Amino acid sequence: MLPALEHEAVRRGWMSISEVTDAVVIAGMAPGPVGTNSAVYIGYQTAGLAGAAVSAAGITLPSLLLLAAVVILFKKTQNHRRLQSMIYGLRPAVAVLILYGAYRFIGIDRLASISVLHLLPAFILFAASFYALHYNKLHPALIILFSALIGIAIWS
Amino acid sequence: MTIDKASCRLLLDIFVTFLKISPVSFGGGYAMIPVIEREATQHKKWLKAEEMPDLFAVSGAVPGAAAVNAAALVGYRTAGASGAAAAVAGISLPSFGIVLLLSFVFLHFQHHPKAVAALQGIRAATGAMIVYAGMKMAKKAIIDWTTAAIAAASALMLLASALHPALIIIGALTAGLLAGKIKREPFLASAATLIQEKTYVYEDYFIGDGI
Numbered sequence: 001m002l003p004a005l006e007h008e009a010v011r012r013g014w015m016s017i018s019e020v021t022d023a024v025v026i027a028g029m030a031p032g033p034v035g036t037n038s039a040v041y042i043g044y045q046t047a048g049l050a051g052a053a054v055s056a057a058g059i060t061l062p063s064l065l066l067l068a069a070v071v072i073l074f075k076k077t078q079n080h081r082r083l084q085s086m087i088y089g090l091r092p093a094v095a096v097l098i099l100y101g102a103y104r105f106i107g108i109d110r111l112a113s114i115s116v117l118h119l120l121p122a123f124i125l126f127a128a129s130f131y132a133l134h135y136n137k138l139h140p141a142l143i144i145l146f147s148a149l150i151g152i153a154i155w156s
Numbered sequence: 157m158t159i160d161k162a163s164c165r166l167l168l169d170i171f172v173t174f175l176k177i178s179p180v181s182f183g184g185g186y187a188m189i190p191v192i193e194r195e196a197t198q199h200k201k202w203l204k205a206e207e208m209p210d211l212f213a214v215s216g217a218v219p220g221a222a223a224v225n226a227a228a229l230v231g232y233r234t235a236g237a238s239g240a241a242a243a244v245a246g247i248s249l250p251s252f253g254i255v256l257l258l259s260f261v262f263l264h265f266q267h268h269p270k271a272v273a274a275l276q277g278i279r280a281a282t283g284a285m286i287v288y289a290g291m292k293m294a295k296k297a298i299i300d301w302t303t304a305a306i307a308a309a310s311a312l313m314l315l316a317s318a319l320h321p322a323l324i325i326i327g328a329l330t331a332g333l334l335a336g337k338i339k340r341e342p343f344l345a346s347a348a349t350l351i352q353e354k355t356y357v358y359e360d361y362f363i364g365d366g367i
Contacts, residue, residue, distance in 0.1 A: 032251025033221040040255045063220025089332015091297030092307035098290035129284035151277020
């Protein structure tokens, strides 16, 4: 969902790529799905409260309609197998999309223009967060809190 | 469905129930699943326990947050379309409110030097979270050569062309259907576990879901 959000928001002139990055960061700090939260932020920044409400509705409804369709169409057992087949094919693509979203978010293509002095602590923080997530199973909210504090310590 | 006092009360009940469940997602979105099950089958007795595994399986299979989908289905089974609407509204409102609050605070303080610094830190952490979510999904998704091929093809199309992600997803779905037709028995056995294991595993909700 993230690449699609970025694609649309930038194409329509609502925000720049770095602002979309901010949207994702804010979205990650709140409970709920990141895609939905990002949409709400983008809607809010673009058109205030009404924009936020419209974005929330717009990003939630299609999934629900699809849900209704799937429930109606896939009640029979043979269709249940078809659903399994689709999930089987879908998941690899979703994994790729998530990682591509990470690639766009981190902005690897833009990294060349940033000084090493700035890049190194950011990378260490990135690696430390990942380690805490994967090996320590630290709660994401705590990781965000710590990274904010460390950020303030390093860069201000 | 006629709107009378009894059904109004039921709709309100559905709305409030899911409103209370939603903040629990701070523990992880899939952590909501057992809570939803407990509420739906034991506390409120809206549905029977046997219906839940299938309900959660479908909720996880369709795009969109599994918890939101599950809420919609529970609401629908309990009180029709308006029940589904009440459930989705209840489960979405807390996140919506918190994001609004954060957005407001952020947009007002984003130029403050400490805020800029904090944000740079959070940005690094968020990047790690997205990568982590991607790797977790990849571990679950790439289980044989076919899925690896689908992943490789998707990556190629993403990087080499300006193809819209939605088209890539449709392509992957079609590939999955074809694989199902060709492979038969051994494939079905592994695919069956794909749906089952998703229902009772606790996972990170912030980034892993709804991407």
